[in-house]
Amino acid sequence: MEATHAHGQDHAHDHGHGHPTGLMRWVTTTNHKDIGTLYLWFSFIMLLSGGTLALLIRAELFEPGMQIMRPEFFNQLTTMHGLIMVFGAIMPAFVGFANWQVPMMIGAPDMAFPRMNNWSFWLLPVAASLLIGSFFVPGGASAGGWTMYAPLFLQGGISNDMTIFAVHILGISSIMGAINIVTTILNLRAPGMTLMKMPLFVWTWLITAYLLIAVMPVLAGAVTMLLTDRHFGTSFFNAAGGGDPVMFQHIFWFFGHPEVYIMILPAFGIISQIIPTFSRKPLFGYASMVYATSSIAILSFMVWAHHMFTVGLPTAAQLFFMYATMLIAIPTGVKVFNWIATMWKGSMTFETPMLFAIAFVCLFTIGGFSGLVLAITPVDIQLQDTYYVVAHFHYVLVSGALFSIFAGVYFWLPKWTGHMYDEKLGKLHFWLSTIFFNVLFFPMHFLGLAGMPRRIPDYALQFADWNKVASIGAFGFGLSQLILLVVVLKCIKGGVKAEGRAWEGADSLEWTHLPSPAPYHTFETPPTVN
Amino acid sequence: MTGQTAQNRTILKKLLLVSVLMFGFGYALIPFYKKLCDVTGISKDKITVSNTQMDPARWVTVEFDANLGAKLPWIFEPQTTSLRIHPGEIKQVLYRVVNLTDRTIVGQAIPSYGPALAGAYFKKIACFCFTQQTLKPHEERLMPVQFVVQNDLPKDVHTITLSYTFYEQAKAGAT
Numbered sequence: 001m002e003a004t005h006a007h008g009q010d011h012a013h014d015h016g017h018g019h020p021t022g023l024m025r026w027v028t029t030t031n032h033k034d035i036g037t038l039y040l041w042f043s044f045i046m047l048l049s050g051g052t053l054a055l056l057i058r059a060e061l062f063e064p065g066m067q068i069m070r071p072e073f074f075n076q077l078t079t080m081h082g083l084i085m086v087f088g089a090i091m092p093a094f095v096g097f098a099n100w101q102v103p104m105m106i107g108a109p110d111m112a113f114p115r116m117n118n119w120s121f122w123l124l125p126v127a128a129s130l131l132i133g134s135f136f137v138p139g140g141a142s143a144g145g146w147t148m149y150a151p152l153f154l155q156g157g158i159s160n161d162m163t164i165f166a167v168h169i170l171g172i173s174s175i176m177g178a179i180n181i182v183t184t185i186l187n188l189r190a191p192g193m194t195l196m197k198m199p200l201f202v203w204t205w206l207i208t209a210y211l212l213i214a215v216m217p218v219l220a221g222a223v224t225m226l227l228t229d230r231h232f233g234t235s236f237f238n239a240a241g242g243g244d245p246v247m248f249q250h251i252f253w254f255f256g257h258p259e260v261y262i263m264i265l266p267a268f269g270i271i272s273q274i275i276p277t278f279s280r281k282p283l284f285g286y287a288s289m290v291y292a293t294s295s296i297a298i299l300s301f302m303v304w305a306h307h308m309f310t311v312g313l314p315t316a317a318q319l320f321f322m323y324a325t326m327l328i329a330i331p332t333g334v335k336v337f338n339w340i341a342t343m344w345k346g347s348m349t350f351e352t353p354m355l356f357a358i359a360f361v362c363l364f365t366i367g368g369f370s371g372l373v374l375a376i377t378p379v380d381i382q383l384q385d386t387y388y389v390v391a392h393f394h395y396v397l398v399s400g401a402l403f404s405i406f407a408g409v410y411f412w413l414p415k416w417t418g419h420m421y422d423e424k425l426g427k428l429h430f431w432l433s434t435i436f437f438n439v440l441f442f443p444m445h446f447l448g449l450a451g452m453p454r455r456i457p458d459y460a461l462q463f464a465d466w467n468k469v470a471s472i473g474a475f476g477f478g479l480s481q482l483i484l485l486v487v488v489l490k491c492i493k494g495g496v497k498a499e500g501r502a503w504e505g506a507d508s509l510e511w512t513h514l515p516s517p518a519p520y521h522t523f524e525t526p527p528t529v530n
Numbered sequence: 531m532t533g534q535t536a537q538n539r540t541i542l543k544k545l546l547l548v549s550v551l552m553f554g555f556g557y558a559l560i561p562f563y564k565k566l567c568d569v570t571g572i573s574k575d576k577i578t579v580s581n582t583q584m585d586p587a588r589w590v591t592v593e594f595d596a597n598l599g600a601k602l603p604w605i606f607e608p609q610t611t612s613l614r615i616h617p618g619e620i621k622q623v624l625y626r627v628v629n630l631t632d633r634t635i636v637g638q639a640i641p642s643y644g645p646a647l648a649g650a651y652f653k654k655i656a657c658f659c660f661t662q663q664t665l666k667p668h669e670e671r672l673m674p675v676q677f678v679v680q681n682d683l684p685k686d687v688h689t690i691t692l693s694y695t696f697y698e699q700a701k702a703g704a705t
Contacts, residue, residue: 175549179542188534214552220553221553251556251560312568492557
């Protein structure tokens with residue numbers, strides 16, 4: 001423990017010499033690689049927790065009628081599944097990648113604020129305990145949907161306060177993490193690493209970090225207003241006191257829409273590293289990728305009301321938000337075409353990271369198209385709160401964000417552990433995930449078009465067949481994720497020794513300048529980039 | 531290294547300032563939206579009764595509904611549950627309200643309409659929902675709503691549901 005006091009204020013990298021071991025190593029660590037590992041494991045545990053809730057949902061929906069739970073518990077499941085997956089699984093996983101990769105990719109010794117980095121992580125388990133613990137308080141967990149809409153969220157028990165507090169903590173963690181990433185990227189790049197030479201993963205994270213700093217405080221404000229409405233007599237959203245529940249939706253989605261890009265831009269970055277590597281060609285249209293990412297980020301602030309087409313917006317507003325939303329398809333299309341052009345005439349090989357990346361491009365695009373369908377106001381009014389919406393956002397968040405995380409894990413595992421993962425098991429994980437994913441979510445398009453509402457524990461008989469199919473897909477998909485756990489554990493324990501440049505086509509600094517596994521301290525003297 | 535730290539701190543301070551400003555921005559959205567609705571006239575709060583000529587050829591059914599907000603220990607019910615009227619005709623109905631507790635409670639009723647678009651054509655001339663209602667312990671009261679449905683109501687609307695929800699005013703109440 002004395003070692004924690006040993007290092008001076010500005011010499012976080014001295015920390016490695018005689019640092020604590022065992023549990024205290026992880027609690028006190030300021031090393032970006034340790035913290036990246038913590039983030040990734042935390043995210044995996046949350047993925048399994050949120051996934052378990054999802055499987056309970058699908059078990060109830062396996063057949064029409066009420067079988068295994070009370071409806072109010074079902075509502076708690078859908079709410080907590082959303083919150084845990086968004087804030088516990090997807091976002092921390094990307095921050096984990098940023099911690100591991102950003103310093104290595106720009107030739108920096110560590111993050112700019114190593115101690116703040118430690119805090120950013122250790123706030124997460126606190127928030128997660130509040131969320132999961134809220135299942136056990138009187139009245140059960142929050143049940144008003146992950147969007148926490150007023151007026152439902154103004155009612156209800158103490159679990160709503162726990163959720164609000166958890167969101168505050170998660171917000172603080174995200175803001176600190178984002179400030180750290182921005183500062184690292186702006187100040188700690190190796191000599192010669194100009195902004196336009198940065199790997200695209202670093203670029204996407206720089207833009208994502210700015211988005212986080214801009215919108216997480218708005219969410220914190222919105223939930224603070226909920227809290228004061230609940231307990232301190234304010235009436236921001238309380239109709240009885242002159243407030244307006246729709247106002248909450250406006251503020252929430254001002255955060256919420258950039259939030260969906262916070263969850264997908266780093267995914268674009270990971271995919272933009274992997275596809276060139278396994279196509280053995282430089283990324284097609286690097287500069288246009290950077291501009292496309294920036295324009296998506298800017299546009300994301302102008303489309304929030306497309307989540308609220310049914311609240312009674314004036315026609316002019318509906319038209320504006322419809323066209324603005326459709327405009328996002330242009331920079332996103334630029335990206336998809338660039339990835340395809342990168343693969344064009346490349347010497348492609350199909351290792352697991354590449355398979356996940358290709359599945360990402362195909363399936364994310366399906367999610368993008370169903371998003372365009374939902375952008376059309378009259379169609380959205382028909383499909384609002386149906387399973388079509390559920391299908392849409394799971395195509396972008398599961399086969400989009402989550403698949404990119406899988407791809408990234410397989411891609412960088414050799415660098416992190418020094419061993420190659422088991423390719424056979426990796427491919428098995430890929431094929432089972434991709435097939436079951438489609439069995440799970442594709443039928444939801446049909447259910448939604450046929451009018452099945454979301455967040456309801458029971459349904460009319462005509463929806464029975466596709467729900468059964470989706471539930472089978474859900475259990476297949478959920479269980480397949482255990483293969484990932486096996487692959488990662490096997491890879492940590494041993495396996496074929498990975499070379500420094502484990503992938504033939506990889507050309508960023510962590511592959512060209514560092515051995516595998518990457519040493520605990522890297523780039524203490526910065527490399528020179530030409 | 532110290533030059534580096536100073537540079538890092540500068541960025542940290544700037545970004546923290548942005549975070550604080552954005553937190554404030556969330557709050558600023560509320561007056562901003564209110565102003566925007568006033569300026570563009572999106573608000574439906576203003577009562578302007580126009581074209582009240584009665585249309586005897588047309589019938590509209592008005593249904594009355596009553597709800598209580600969370601945990602409000604009152605009885606609240608319409609004396610008339612539905613009424614057939616002509617557009618342009620001025621009508622009055624009564625709602626009964628009883629305070630079941632031993633304390634004085636201040637409540638505020640909030641109206642809503644089904645279909646929502648009918649709200650713009652449903653004009654209340656007098657309503658207990660215009661002001662807060664204070665009920666003494668076990669007090670019972672009949673409260674009127676006087677209204678007219680404008681006869682430019684869209685032709686496909688045949689039934690309008692007027693629904694009130696009473697909420698307890700926590701601050702003004704005896705608690």
